[in-house]
Amino acid sequence: MAVTDLAIEKIKEMIVSGALRPGARLPNEADLAGRLGLSRSSLREAVRALTAMRILVPRQGDGTYVSGLEPHLLLESLAFAADVSQGHTAAQLLEVRRLLEPQVTALAAGRLTGEQLKELRGILDRSAEEDIDIETFVALDIEFHRVIADSVGNPVLSTLLGILSTHTQRLRIVRGTRHAPARAQAHRDHETIWRALSAGDAQQAAAACVVHVVAVEDWLVPGLPVE
Known part of the structure; x- marks a missing residue:
């Protein structure tokens, strides 16, 4: 599995397990990368991909959040x-x-x-x-x-x-x-x-x-x- 795909799966696992709930703010980049055992560049790629999927939502000046995860969105x-x-x-x-x-x-x-x-x-x-x-x-x-x-x-x-x-x-x-x-x-x-x-x-x-x-x-x- 490609490194970016692995990063995506790890973040999704956190959401599915409840470690990151709908509306929750992602930990800062350094902490999250360390927790998941990822490079910061791989983490950024994963966040971009999950944002395109509407799973994550960036807020200007306030970090990145898990979306409401409504199926229609x-x-x-x-x-x-x-x-x-x-x-x-x-x-x-x-x-x-x-x-x-x-x-x-x-x-x-x-x-x-x-x-x-x-x-x-x-x-x-x-x-x-x-x-x-x-x-x-x-x-x-x-x-x-x-x-x-x-x-x-x-x-x-x-x-x-x-x-x-x-x-x-x-x-x-x-x-x-x-x-x-x-x-x-x-x-x-x-x-x-x-x-x-x-x-x-x-x-x-x-x-x-x-x-x-x-x-x-x-x-x-x-x-x-x-x-």
């Missing part, structure tokens, strides 16, 4: 992988989305408030405007699905769904599709989902979501890097 570090995914990898992410998002949408059918349904209606109306560009359309698409996921009240699910289809990934698919009416179809799919949610019909909402994600999968040609 730790998952955010995976978003980069989704952003750069192309071809088969992007298709695999969409497959996972197809397995997960319909169930979340079904749960939302019984939990969306009247205000949230009104917010979704406003998003749909704005996305139907003919003069909006692709960037705006994709942003509205993300917002539509975010409101639905957030209504379930599980930040882990919301974060996972956001990671499975990031802004960059959606933009690539819309730009790369060879189907001219793709945006129009996406909007129709959203309308169908909204009607099911408004009726509180969980099964219909889930089915409409499946149709929508499958359509997105069809636009993506596996193995083709879409830019």
Whole structure:
């Protein structure tokens, strides 16, 4: 095992064992390096890596702390992988989305408030405007699905769904599709989902979501890097 990887594992062991609890401040660099039997340079590399993973949080002028370790925050570090995914990898992410998002949408059918349904209606109306560009359309698409996921009240699910289809990934698919009416179809799919949610019909909402994600999968040609 590389020295830096060993340093990462040792710090993680301290967190898992409870020696470093969520919100705790790390000992100073010299003391921690001595306790773990590491060089200070290896320790610094490990701290940088764990900070990128959101396990550690630096505070300017006040040292480095263990984060709250909430799962949805730790998952955010995976978003980069989704952003750069192309071809088969992007298709695999969409497959996972197809397995997960319909169930979340079904749960939302019984939990969306009247205000949230009104917010979704406003998003749909704005996305139907003919003069909006692709960037705006994709942003509205993300917002539509975010409101639905957030209504379930599980930040882990919301974060996972956001990671499975990031802004960059959606933009690539819309730009790369060879189907001219793709945006129009996406909007129709959203309308169908909204009607099911408004009726509180969980099964219909889930089915409409499946149709929508499958359509997105069809636009993506596996193995083709879409830019």
